[in-house]
Amino acid sequence: xxxxxxxxxxxxxxxxxxxxxxxxxxxxxxxxxxxxxxxxxxxxxxxxxxxxxxxxxxxxxxxxxxxxxxxxxxxxxxxxxxxxxxxxxxxxxxxxxxxxxxxxxxxxxxxxxxxxxxxxxxxxxxxxxxxxxxxxxxxxxxxxxxxxxxxxxxxxxxxxxxxxxxxxxxxxxxxxxxxxxxxxxxxxxxxxxxxxxxxxxxxxxxxxxxxxxxxxxxxxxxxxxxxxxxxxxxxxxxxxxxxxxxxxxxxxxxxxxxxxxxxxxxxxxxxxxxxxxxxxxxxxxxxxxxxxxxxxxxxxxxxxxxxxxxxxxxxxxxxxxxxxxxxxxxxxxxxxxxxxxxxxxxxxxxxxxxxxxxxxxxxxxxxxxxxxxxxxxxxxxxxxxxxxxxxxxxxxxxxxxxxxxxxxxx
Numbered sequence: 312x313x314x315x316x317x318x319x320x321x322x323x324x325x326x327x328x329x330x331x332x333x334x335x336x337x338x339x340x341x342x343x344x345x346x347x348x349x350x351x352x353x354x355x356x357x358x359x360x361x362x363x364x365x366x367x368x369x370x371x372x373x374x375x376x377x378x379x380x381x382x383x384x385x386x387x388x389x390x391x392x393x394x395x396x397x398x399x400x401x402x403x404x405x406x407x408x409x410x411x412x413x414x415x416x417x418x419x420x421x422x423x424x425x426x427x428x429x430x431x432x433x434x435x436x437x438x439x440x441x442x443x444x445x446x447x448x449x450x451x452x453x454x455x456x457x458x459x460x461x462x463x464x465x466x467x468x469x470x471x472x473x474x475x476x477x478x479x480x481x482x483x484x485x486x487x488x489x490x491x492x493x494x495x496x497x498x499x500x501x502x503x504x505x506x507x508x509x510x511x512x513x514x515x516x517x518x519x520x521x522x523x524x525x526x527x528x529x530x531x532x533x534x535x536x537x538x539x540x541x542x543x544x545x546x547x548x549x550x551x552x553x554x555x556x557x558x559x560x561x562x563x564x565x566x567x568x569x570x571x572x573x574x575x576x577x578x579x580x581x582x583x584x585x586x587x588x589x590x591x592x593x594x595x596x597x598x599x600x601x602x603x604x605x606x607x608x609x610x611x612x613x614x615x616x617x618x619x620x621x622x623x624x625x626x627x628x629x630x631x632x633x634x635x636x637x638x639x640x641x642x643x644x645x646x647x648x649x650x651x652x653x654x655x656x657x658x659x660x661x662x663x664x665x666x667x668x669x670x671x672x673x674x675x676x677x678x679x680x681x682x683x684x685x686x687x688x689x690x691x692x693x694x695x696x697x698x699x700x701x702x703x704x705x706x707x708x709x710x711x712x713x714x715x716x717x718x719x720x721x
Contacts, residue, residue, distance in 0.1 A: 317487045318557050318564035318721070321399025321550035322660050323391040323498075327363040327543055327647045330394060336664040340693035342675040344527035344646045346541050361519055361529050362504055363543030363648030380442060381455060382421030387546035388452035388500035389459060395496065395548040396460065404560055412464030412492045413453045414483040416476030416499035418652030419508070420449035426507045452500050452546075464492060470652070472708035473612070474573075475499055476547070477655030481571035481714055483551050493553045499656035500546035512542060515581075517616055528676040532613035532620050532642035533684040540614040543648025547656035549663070566663045567719045569701075570599030576711030583619050583707055588626035591713035592703065596630075599717045601701060604634045606717070608671050608702040610662045613642035614649050623705065624684045639696065641689040645675040655706035659716050662704045666720040671696045 327345035328335040338345075349362045369378060369386045372393050378386060392413075396402050419425075424446040428439055445451060450468035457466040469479045476499020483497035512518055519539040522529040530541040557564055572594030576587030596603050609627065613620045620642075628635045643661050650657050665671055670693050677690035699720065706714045 314488050315490060316554040317484050317551055317568045318554065319549050319566050319568065319663055320552050320557060320562045320564050321395045321401070322565065322663065323393065323395030323398055323548045324545070324657070324660060325365055325367050325387040325391045326545040326547065326657055327365050330367065332398070332660065332664060336661060336668065339643055339646055339661055339672045340670055342646065342673050342692045344675055346527050346530055346646070346648055348521060348526040360509055361521060361526055361541045363541055364504055365545045380445070382424045382446040382451065382502070384417060384421055384500050384502040385452040385455050387502060388415060388548065389455050391498065391500070391546035391548040392456045392496055395550050399550040400562060401550065406560055408460055409463050410493065411462040412486070412495045413457050413462055413466045414469070414479045414495055414497040415453040416469045416471070416479035416652050416656060417449045417452055418470055418472050418475045418501055419503055421447040421451065422503035422508050423505050426505050456496060462496065471712045472710050473651055473654055474706045474708035474712045474714040475652035475655070477659065477704065477706035477714035477716055478573060480549065480656060480659060481573065481716055484568045484571050487551055487553050493556050495551045496548060497551055498546065498548035499653035501651045501653040502544045503651065504542060504544050509542065518542070519615055524676070530615045530645045530648060531676045532611070532615045532645050532674055533680055533688045534677055535679045535681045537615045537617065537620065539616055540644070541648040543650045545650050545653055545657060547653055547660045549656065549660060564721050566666045567721050568716065569601070569719045570595040570717035572598055572715040574713045576713065578711055580711065581709050583622040584711065585622050585626040585629060587711060587713050588623060588705070588707055589630045591715045592626065592630050592705070595703065595715040595717050603631055605701045606631070606638055606703050607696065607699045608662070608665060609638055609640045610658045610702065610704040611640050611642045612705040612707045614644055621681070621683050623707065624686055627686065635686055638687065639671045639689050640686045641672055641674040643672050655704065655714060659704045662702045663718055666699060666702050666718055669695065669697050669699050669720070671699065
């Protein structure tokens with residue numbers, strides 16, 4: 312069976328570090344944190360909480376009347392998709408986009424709309440707004456992207472907790488590789504930094520405590536003094552195209568996707584499993600058709616929790632064996648927080664930029680590394696890596712769902 316090569320030709324971001332992919336990567340590379348202590352919500356639910364909030368104004372791309380029909384999660388996705396298509400040159404080169412597909416990942420959907428609807432209901436106003444259901448739907452973002460650009464290929468969303476957007480990208484890769492599509496707008500979006508969602512995450516007791524060095528240094532994956540994750544929000548959209556499409560319009564790809572692996576832990580809804588993670592990474596490496604020693608960098612899922620970071624390190628060592636000591640492994644969540652359903656897409660975009668620039672991003676604030684996380688976790692600031700050709704990006708979700716992407720320098 313002939314397999315098409317699949318290239319990334321554009322990236323669009325709405326992230327805690329901004330929207331320009333090059334500037335965002337530069338900030339990440341320098342170890343700059345976007346995490347702050349923010350007063351969130353109302354007096355009955357709100358509290359001072361560590362967040363990586365995204366500051367953006369959609370008005371330049373989405374008119375005020377149209378914003379009414381989009382939850383924040385869809386607004387972010389539409390803006391990121393516009394930037395991605397623009398970055399790929401597809402809004403200016405006259406390309407017919409009508410057959411283009413949209414594959415997004417979004418875990419919860421219109422979280423703010425859900426909260427507003429319940430507040431209205433329980434305040435004795437029993438009438439819901441007619442826009443409530445369309446704003447809540449997890450696939451609303453994909454629908455809005457398709458409608459805005461008249462993209463009439465398949466439009467679908469994957470809701471798989473923290474593996475949502477990585478799975479969307481992986482399935483988009485497969486669809487192009489296997490000849491079902493030529494071009495797909497793919498990635499993820501998430502916006503649940505509101506009272507109800509934050510309260511629910513606080514109840515899980517997995518959120519980080521403020522570090523003595525300051526709020527910015529509070530997400531500390533692989534560190535001995537890590538205390539948990541920091542919630543973030545945003546959208547990351549990538550344009551995937553077949554080799555034929557790239558050649559047809561003389562596009563300059565950023566990187567090539569070469570492998571995707573997914574698995575289920577079949578173990579526990581919230582506790583990670585090294586066995587399941589190994590399986591997903593092995594499938595991705597085999598899918599890429601490369602020896603595991605080719606992998607030079609791993610953008611880890613590591614969120615900063617006590618159990619999760621160690622399990623991922625164990626999984627990497629189980630799969631890569633002696634070569635694990637030669638792989639740079641970093642967690643950029645230390646700077647942009649955990650974007651949940653959009654996490655994989657943002658981290659994969661950063662991984663693509665790492666390959667393009669031959670620069671490995673760091674794990675910020677890694678002053679005292681946990682001896683049980685004993686790999687090269689790239690502390691503080693990034694490093695040049697002229698030999699970097701293949702990179703792997705992990706997403707390991709609640710529910711035991713694992714998704715792994717591998718990209719190659721071009």
